[in-house]
Amino acid sequence: MDKDAFRLLLEKAFAKQLSASEREAFIRHLAEESGDDEALSEMLRSRWNEFKPASDVSSENAGRMLARILEDTGGTSTKSKKMVRLVRWSWVSAACIAFAIMFIMLGRFREEATAGTETLSAAVERNGIHPGSEKATIYLSDGSRVVLGSAEDRLLAFDQGVRIVNLAHGVVAYEGTGAPSGDSVYNTVVTPKGGEYKIVLEDGTKVHLNSESRLEYPVRFSAGARQVRLVGEGYFEVVKDSARPFFVSTEAQTIQVLGTVFNVNAYPGGSQAKTTLLEGRVDILSVKGGHDKIELNPGQAALTDIGTGNTAVLEYNLEGDLAWHHGYFVFNDESIVNIMARIARWYDIDIIYEGDLSEVRMGGIFQRSKSIVQLLESFQATGLVDFSIEERRVTVMGK
Numbered sequence: 001m002d003k004d005a006f007r008l009l010l011e012k013a014f015a016k017q018l019s020a021s022e023r024e025a026f027i028r029h030l031a032e033e034s035g036d037d038e039a040l041s042e043m044l045r046s047r048w049n050e051f052k053p054a055s056d057v058s059s060e061n062a063g064r065m066l067a068r069i070l071e072d073t074g075g076t077s078t079k080s081k082k083m084v085r086l087v088r089w090s091w092v093s094a095a096c097i098a099f100a101i102m103f104i105m106l107g108r109f110r111e112e113a114t115a116g117t118e119t120l121s122a123a124v125e126r127n128g129i130h131p132g133s134e135k136a137t138i139y140l141s142d143g144s145r146v147v148l149g150s151a152e153d154r155l156l157a158f159d160q161g162v163r164i165v166n167l168a169h170g171v172v173a174y175e176g177t178g179a180p181s182g183d184s185v186y187n188t189v190v191t192p193k194g195g196e197y198k199i200v201l202e203d204g205t206k207v208h209l210n211s212e213s214r215l216e217y218p219v220r221f222s223a224g225a226r227q228v229r230l231v232g233e234g235y236f237e238v239v240k241d242s243a244r245p246f247f248v249s250t251e252a253q254t255i256q257v258l259g260t261v262f263n264v265n266a267y268p269g270g271s272q273a274k275t276t277l278l279e280g281r282v283d284i285l286s287v288k289g290g291h292d293k294i295e296l297n298p299g300q301a302a303l304t305d306i307g308t309g310n311t312a313v314l315e316y317n318l319e320g321d322l323a324w325h326h327g328y329f330v331f332n333d334e335s336i337v338n339i340m341a342r343i344a345r346w347y348d349i350d351i352i353y354e355g356d357l358s359e360v361r362m363g364g365i366f367q368r369s370k371s372i373v374q375l376l377e378s379f380q381a382t383g384l385v386d387f388s389i390e391e392r393r394v395t396v397m398g399k
Contacts, residue, residue, distance in 0.1 A: 120380070121373045123389035131369050132211055132346045134170030136197035139188045141219065148172055148189075148197055160185050160219045162202060173200035176220050184218035184227075191232070194348030201228075205246065208235040208325055211345040212267070233265045235325040238280075252304040253311075254285040256293075263321050276301040276321040286311055329366045329375070336360040336385060340396060347372050348392065355398030360384050 009022055118126075135149035140159050148156075149170070157164045162176035172189075191197050191209045198208045202220050209215060213232025226246045238246045240259025248255040250266035252273035260280025266273040275284060277296045284294045284302040288309025296302055301316035323330035329346075331339050339362055340351045346368055362382070366375045376387050376394075386397045 120376050120387060120389065121371075124371060124373050127389060127391055129347055129349060129372055129389070129392065130194075131371065132194040132196060132348065134197055135195040136172075136189055136191045136209065138164065138172070139190070141185045141187060149195070159187060162219050167200065170196070171198040171200065174202040174219065176202050184220070184222050186216050187219055188214060188216045190214045192348070193345050203241065203244075204239040206237040210234065210324055211348075230264055230266060232267055233263070233324070235261075235263045235322070237261050250287075252287055252306050252309065253302070254287060256283040256285070257281070262296075263325070265321070271306055273304045273306065274301055274321070276316055276318060278318060278322065284311060323365075324368065327368050329364075329368060331363050331365075333361050333363050336362055336379070336396060340394075343372065343375065344394075350393045352393055352395045353398075354395060357385070357396065357398045360398060 009025065012022065133149070135147075138146040138148060138157075140146065140157060142159075144157075146156050146164065152166075154166050155163060156166060156172065162174050165173055165175055167173045189197065189199055189209065191211055191213050193212045195211055196209060198206065199215070200206050201217055203226060205226075207215060207228075210233035213230070213234060215228060215230055215234060217228040218226075221244065224244065226241070226244050227249065228247070229249045231250070234248075236248065236257075238257050238259050238261075242258060246257045246259075248257075248264055250264060250273050251268065252266065253264075253275060255262070255264065255275050257280065260282055261278040262280075262282055263276045263278070264274070265276075275282065275296065277298050277300055279298055282296045284296060284304070286304055286309040294302060294311055294313060296313065299315060299318065301314050301321065302311050303314065304311040317332065320330045320332050324342075329342065336357050337353070343349070344351050349372075362379055362384075364375075364378060366378075379385055380387060384399060386399055388395045388397070
């Protein structure tokens with residue numbers, strides 16, 4: 001196959017426009033190509049650089065993905081022959097090839113679905129698996145509760161003289177007047193699996209709660225410190241008040257701020273708690289006393305080990321940690337187990353694992369408002385994993 005013909009097939013692959021015969025010719029040519037052709041390698045590198053921002057993949061995963069795809073598509077006669085050829089490709093070229101074929105395979109999966117085999121799309125629809133939405137419950141100081149997400153009334157409740165009101169869809173606020181109180185009376189807002197909600201506290205501080213999270217907070221803050229407790233994940237925009245520092249307590253960390261924007265991830269059962277700073281400054285204290293107070297600067301994250309209390313400070317890519325707040329999943333070469341845990345919370349599903357998944361890592365960007373089908377099919381097309389769905393259980397199978 002000459003270079004112009006291959007370039008045309010490569011572009012058609014990324015545009016998902018290959019016919020069945022073109023698809024087989026494309027895969028067969030890649031399997032037979034030695035990787036020594038510099039012009040071809042440069043073509044692949046150029047196409048990958050255009051595509052890379054939307055999907056990150058490590059060199060190891062690129063090779064494994066390509067090896068699995070070529071094996072599944074019958075591109076070479078023996079596994080040893082495939083691996084010899086892959087070694088001769090640069091990892092950038094392998095990544096480009098792998099993602100090009102991933103697009104091909106997405107179409108192939110849909111085309112080859114038979115009447116007796118339920119597609120992922122059909123299984124998701126049959127079992128009623130949908131993206132999360134704005135829903136939560138507030139538990140008041142007298143033990144009563146207010147279900148959020150469905151009420152149309154502006155005024156939802158009174159508690160200790162403070163009005164609890166709907167500001168907009170998915171946002172609830174506490175409105176009070178007068179001086180700060182002495183004794184604090186607490187409310188608790190809880191988001192279930194498949195839920196999220198935004199709350200404006202009495203001092204004007206804004207908190208966006210992710211799925212399966214809980215925030216305990218005073219109805220009206222006292223004249224001293226402002227203190228809240230978080231289980232799960234929350235994005236905080238704290239109103240500055242130099243006379244009343246703001247504290248967020250989690251299982252492993254206490255975060256002290258004056259006025260700043262940061263994200264806290266502290267789900268129960270995890271191995272660490274993480275605070276990522278976007279604006280301002282925060283001080284981190286370990287609940288177990290594993291270190292003295294640590295100061296974070298914007299762009300840094302503090303990761304505290306749940307077991308030891310030790311904290312490491314890293315320069316961090318904010319995009320991944322804050323993506324959920326902006327309505328996205330961003331996976332940057334993450335283990336499939338960690339990825340599925342996040343997906344399970346948002347789509348309100350349970351996950352079962354089969355086979356060896358210890359080395360399976362994925363990357364990509366997905367909108368949280370979209371069906372889980374797009375995400376699962378993209379991972380399935382790598383050839384590294386497969387999925388089955390029954391009721392609200394998603395089984396992840398290593399290949």
